[in-house]
Amino acid sequence: NYEYIKKSLLKDKNVVTANKAVVATYSKDLYDICCRSNASLKFEASVGGGIPIINTIKDNLSSNKIEKIMGIINGTTNFILTQMAEHKMDFYDVVKIAQDKGYAESDPTSDLEGEDTVYKLSILSNIAFGKNVSPSDISSQGIKKINQEDIKYAAELGYNIKLLAIGDNSETDLELSVEPAFIKKNHPLSSVKNEFNALFIEGNSVGEIMLYGKGAGGMATGSAVLSDVIKICSLTGKEVLLTNTKGKIISSASREHRYYVRFEVVDKAGVLGKIADSFGKENVSIESVVQKNVEKSTVPLIFITHNTTRDSLMKSIDKIKNFETVLGIENIIRILD
């Protein structure tokens, strides 16, 4: 925990930790302490378990400006989404299996809500972009609302659904978010299954790089911790990995992206037209609509939008949800290309 790490560093004792919550939450204080200390703080195991993500970015991609990162960095949610897709199982049934296998904790809230991923993205922003961002400033959406309908439509359109940590540093303001997203089946991240993790990086000279491996487990985490210990032993001076340079965050909701929106509606003529009309009024342009015939009085209605801001999308949806024929806004998921 923080107090222990602080005391050690202030006594010039090197510290190696896997505690992502502490590193992310106290990154500014830890930066200050590291500046005053003659010791080093290393935390490779805090993101991506055994995958050497932090050291690779710091040591081996140092000649690059990193423009974007996209990561599957929570094994629990990736296991759940993979099993849901491969075995057509319901969310809570898979959570149960994940708990039995030790992939999910008895209270899996932090993983499922995206909190664990937010801590890791905060650390990655610090390391990859050199921008200090508090976990509380990162917008986050969990996976609890994802169901078989969403997975089925994603598959039909050529996508998988993954919980992603996304960072875009290509413009002045930094865009960071944790959210489930549609990712094309032929994207390298799409084949990252079950408890595996991967970080996809775009550097201005190296281009696209992906680091893949086991994101958790005693041996993998141990490999990262031991590698940090060996590195500290071979340091001649100290190393300060963190920065306190504040990152100016732009809300993901104000940048343009494509979205998948699933409504549950009454199966009646005119419903589709009325919703499409509301989207049009907020300049939300529709790429495609899917309405399946099911033997029920209520049917799912799926819209895929062209690029639009989530802000505009939500404005129209705030009106649409009051329509008598619209029974529910089941899910809104970002689509990546």
Add this chain to the structure above:
Amino acid sequence: NYEYIKKSLLKDKNVVTANKAVVATYSKDLYDICCRSNASLKFEASVGGGIPIINTIKDNLSSNKIEKIMGIINGTTNFILTQMAEHKMDFYDVVKIAQDKGYAESDPTSDLEGEDTVYKLSILSNIAFGKNVSPSDISSQGIKKINQEDIKYAAELGYNIKLLAIGDNSETDLELSVEPAFIKKNHPLSSVKNEFNALFIEGNSVGEIMLYGKGAGGMATGSAVLSDVIKICSLTGKEVLLTNTKGKIISSASREHRYYVRFEVVDKAGVLGKIADSFGKENVSIESVVQKNVEKSTVPLIFITHNTTRDSLMKSIDKIKNFETVLGIENIIRILD
């Protein structure tokens, strides 16, 4: 080239090179020279272009014994095999396109025969396994014999065909080979397409790791070279990456693997039985046989073997090829699981 690198190192000048042929061919001499010199030799860009493979293994996986590596480390052949699979195009038509796009040289022999990959595997053996192996001791098979029939049957069985550099250090003797191989569609290496490269690593503590990125191109290679330069600048002493510890090589042909064998045979009763009988006499056990009905007098006949040595396989094939009904042994390809 070698003489220039040698002279520089002997004058205590640091050297950064991307020349895989020199590093692989002269690794023993370069090791001796590095021991005598006060300077460092670095060569990150010699394997996998911009992907930080060598430095990641040396710096960040140092707490692991690396058991196995499998790599797609030649962009030219991977581009060709990807295009052949995706567009059902013939080998030489794709080679032409690769040349036009700059992915293949005007004389692409070194890439197509696997020679380029052999150099890189020799360097990887040195770095990952700590075993010095001359490129001439690595068995190599190129991709020229791969055709649409092979790709089609691979796909039907759930595999892609990739040119792989394979190293197995899990037993006393080291097994190294460069060969096209069937790799399961859900394996992370299967989704490495076109000019991309990737190295799949199994470490005894970290488990499975994959490093993915662009294997060539000026900017990516430049990123690796510059990263080496920055690392050398921050070194306080010198770094000797190579080893001269000789690796004891075991021939891939004497270890057991599964194989795909495609014959062209006369469409006549009894042919299958006679071939199967010959396999049986050498204890080559058959997993499955595929014989497609085609409207010709000669037909392809595909055998998938259980685990067997290539030596046993070749003994039976030496007899089978003399059968009057067997018109040709079209291809023999290893299957990975």
